[in-house]
Amino acid sequence: GPGDGPARAGKRRLGVMGGTFDPIHHGHLVAASEVAAAFHLDEVVFVPTGQPWQKSHRSVSPAEDRYLMTVIATAENPQFSVSRIDIDRGGATYTVDTLRDLRALNPDTDLFFITGADALAQILTWRDSEELISLAHFIGVTRPGHHLNDPGLPEGGVSLVEVPALAISSTDCRVRVAKGDPIWYLVPDGVVRYIDKRELYRGE
Numbered sequence: 001g002p003g004d005g006p007a008r009a010g011k012r013r014l015g016v017m018g019g020t021f022d023p024i025h026h027g028h029l030v031a032a033s034e035v036a037a038a039f040h041l042d043e044v045v046f047v048p049t050g051q052p053w054q055k056s057h058r059s060v061s062p063a064e065d066r067y068l069m070t071v072i073a074t075a076e077n078p079q080f081s082v083s084r085i086d087i088d089r090g091g092a093t094y095t096v097d098t099l100r101d102l103r104a105l106n107p108d109t110d111l112f113f114i115t116g117a118d119a120l121a122q123i124l125t126w127r128d129s130e131e132l133i134s135l136a137h138f139i140g141v142t143r144p145g146h147h148l149n150d151p152g153l154p155e156g157g158v159s160l161v162e163v164p165a166l167a168i169s170s171t172d173c174r175v176r177v178a179k180g181d182p183i184w185y186l187v188p189d190g191v192v193r194y195i196d197k198r199e200l201y202r203g204e
């Protein structure tokens with residue numbers, strides 16, 4: 001499979017980590033780092049989602065704040081970068097648009113879409129799942145409370161990877177800030193300071 005063997009010359013291997021990143025936390029960063037090593041990726045690009053009207057029943061922080069927190073969190077890692085494509089497209093983000101755009105921007109590159117096991121389980125409900133599988137290899141990573149069950153996707157299109165379990169979610173970080181609890185060490189230091197400076201999540 002694509003995770004086997006040493007890194008080889010040839011096509012560039014680009015990981016794609018989509019997310020709301022409201023805020024980005026160490027669970028996201030560890031997942032990206034583990035998949036980059038296991039799949040011999042040259043780079044992982046973090047792609048914050050565009051601004052939806054709502055994410056289920058709460059309002060999402062401004063795209064610019066989520067983008068900047070993602071830049072702060074990834075800046076020190078030469079293998080990590082951040083893309084504005086979903087933010088600049090506007091509206092709700094569909095993974096198929098993200099992958100089509102990244103394909104056009106990155107010729108001669110194999111894309112590896114990294115997603116949590118919770119999100120991967122919903123892949124079957126994505127309308128364009130056949131096209132998605134043709135655009136990228138999908139990698140589901142463990143997260144606490146979610147099991148890596150094969151959601152019945154086409155053979156060869158999906159891999160499941162165990163990453164060290166970090167029981168961190170953006171939701172929990174937001175709740176902690178609203179309650180005045182610390183989020184040190186759950187998110188990078190620069191992200192703690194940015195949340196404080198911009199007074200994010202205080203009124204939730």
Ligand code: ATP
Pocket residue numbers: 018019020021022026027028031114115116117118119141142143144163166167168169170171172
């Ligand atoms: P929220 O609580 O707002 O849903 P989140 O913590 O799930 O936020 P997202 O931005 O929605 O963060 O997640 C982006 C991707 O990262 C998703 O595919 C999600 O499954 C995955 N992910 C989030 N937290 C973890 C974690 N602790 N370990 C592994 N993967 C994670």
Ligand code: MG
Pocket residue numbers: none
């Ligand atoms: Mg989530």
